[in-house]
Amino acid sequence: MSDRSVPVRPTIDLRSFTPARVALGRSGASLPTKALLDFTLDHARARDAVHAAFDTPRLLADLGALDLAVTEVRSRAVDRSDYLRRPDLGRQLDPASAQRLARSVSAPSQLAVVIGDGLSAAAVHAHAIAVVKRLLQSLAEGDAVAIGHVVAASGARVALGDEIGAILGARMVVMLIGERPGLSAPDSLGAYLTFAPRPGRTDAERNCVSNIHRGGLSHDEAAFKIAWLVREGLAREVTGVALKDESADRAPRQIGTFSPG
Structure with missing residues (x-):
């Protein structure tokens, strides 16, 4: 027997708390037409984000405007198809790039920022420059x-x-990269921070600030968290896993003087 004294909240209330697909309704044994069309559209947007071209000239111009x-x-992935089929190739620089990068080094530094297309170039084009601009201010x-x-x-x-x-x-690298598109966010950007980067590092040795998009973490919030983790990680x-994000609770400690080499 049910307890009639307990108020029952309709499932439709959940829509005000989440973008997830809940309380979609039913039309016979299937979804209502609008819910089905919305799903199909979001699925198409996610697929398009995965296959979208990376507009590197545009990114270089925007970064140049920030001086x-x-x-x-x-990477060693020669095209998008290769990239999707061979994740290992996306984790390695092609030889020419490695040589070019080595020639650009004049001295070691505290922080390097890498902006990669990842699984959503759309996320990079929509959010990376705004995050970098605010990160520069925070740092x-x-x-x-x-x-x-x-x-x-x-x-x-x-x-x-x-x-x-x-x-x-x-000493530390921050990788800004397009995250795997979801049905509610095809343009979500992630930031991955790794101290003392070198090949062979595992995901357990990184911090991640994820879900940077219009319906998720704002550019200001993301830059604040990244800057806090950078300072605390360097200190x-x-x-x-050894560095917990406590940016909402306290200020980072002092880093101290950095001496290249």
Whole structure:
């Protein structure tokens, strides 16, 4: 017997708390036409985001407007089809890019920023420049952290930042990359932070700030969290499971003087 004293809230109330597909209704044994068409459209947008071309010239121009010198590289994946079928190739620089990157190094740095297309170039085009602009502002406050190198990487997986950071001699690398598109967010950007980057680092050794998009984490919030993790990671000399995001609770500790080499 049901307890009639307990108020029953209609399932449709959940729509005000989540973009997930709940309380869609029913038309016979299937979905209503609108719900089905909405699903089909969102699925098509997610597929388009995965296959969209990376507009590197546009990215380089936008970064140049922020007075940032950028080195352009690519992974060993020769095209998008290769990239999707062979994730391992997206984690390695092609030889020409590795040589070009090595020639660009004048001295080690505290921080390198890599912007890669990942699984959604649309996310990079929509959010990366705004996040970088706000990150520059956040890193300039207080105990300033300079971005020593900026790299634009095509055909990139997250771990490509490890090889890039190692070649550049960066103490930490921040990889901004398009995340796997979802049906409610085909243009979500992620930021992955790795201290002492080198090939072979695991995901447990990284911090991630994810879901940067219009319906998720704002550009200001993302830049604040990334800057906090950068400062705290450099101070503790660690990232990953050993570094908890406590940016909402306290200020990061002082980093101290950085001496290249």
